Amino acid sequence: MLPTGNYLLDSLSLPLRSAILAVARPCELELKTILVRAGKAPTSLVFLTSGMASLVVSMIDGGASEVGMLGRDDMTGSSTLIGPDVNHPQCIVQIPGQGLQVPRQLLYNLFTTSLEFQNKILEVVQRQLNISAQLSACNLRHEAEGRFARWLLTASDLIESPTLIMTQEFLSEMLGTRRTTISAIVQPLRAQGLISVTRGTVRILDRPGLKAAACECYEICRRSMHPEMLPAANTGWSLNHRAIPAA
Known part of the structure; x- marks a missing residue:
């Protein structure tokens, strides 16, 4: 059986994988699609084969905070398999x-x-809980520059590409900062040659340098990723590696 591209699914025994693939439907994950709604039990779950999704907790005042990031070593809504509780983050x-x-x-x-x-599912849920706890502490304790560098590196690992399609507005929402703060952070990183920024795209140019700017949470969270998703030491993903196109 050929690999599906999702490390969690591909790690299952052949009978289990066959049972799941018999009813699985390929789907396009378009930007801003809500895969799991907060307060509502999903009718279907998704094994990501490319792209990235965020676990987001929203507040009554309209604010939001990212508490998890999913790539192709994950599936959406794994915690909903454990029990009926619908008090889960939006994906x-x-x-x-x-x-x-x-x-x-x-x-x-x-x-x-x-x-x-x-x-397998309990391992996934435990990993997501550990990362969620780390990111919650990160959002509270670390400066925006370190969190910004951490986010770029983690997203790059998850999509296995140095090129990230995003906007400053989106990054400000995920990091819980103002857009002006993101602009102020981007300028010195560009000046140091760590990243390049064009409209809607951020490209990592110097991974070791960006790692030096990132907070400690990057290394802590990356240990939870599937080994094949991690870039080679120091060099990172090739600049010729595929980029995920915008929707």
């Missing part, structure tokens, strides 16, 4: 890509009957 596509959509009921049935699948 939103932030970098367009593709995925495999699977009915939640089938995955729930597998979770309750297959020890292998149950263990």
Whole structure:
């Protein structure tokens, strides 16, 4: 059986993978698509095969904070398989890509009957909880420049490309800062040759230099990623590596 492109799905035994793929539907993950709504149990979950999604907690005043980032070593809504609680973060596509959509009921049935699948999902949920706790502390304790560098590096790892399609408005929302703060952070990083910025695109030029500017949370969170998603030491993803196109 050929790999699907999702490391979680491809790590399952052949019988489990076959059962899931028998009902899976390819789907386009377009920018800002809500894959899981807060306060509502999803009817289907998605194994990402490219692109990136954020776990976002929204406030009554309209503010929002990112508490997790999903790539192709993940699936959306994994915590919804554990129980009926619908008090989960919203999951939103932030970098367009593709995925495999699977009915939640089938995955729930597998979770309750297959020890292998149950263990895999519990590992995913534990990893996401650990990252969420780290990012919550990061948002509270670290300066915006370190968080900005951390976010760029993590997003680059998740999509396996040095080129990120995004806007300053989006970054300010995810980092909980003003757009003027993002502009002030970008200027010195560009001047140092760490990144290049064009309209709607950020490109990492000097990964080691950007790592030096990032807060400690980047290294802590990256240890949770699938080994094949991590770039070679110091060099990072090739500048010729594929970029994820905008929707």
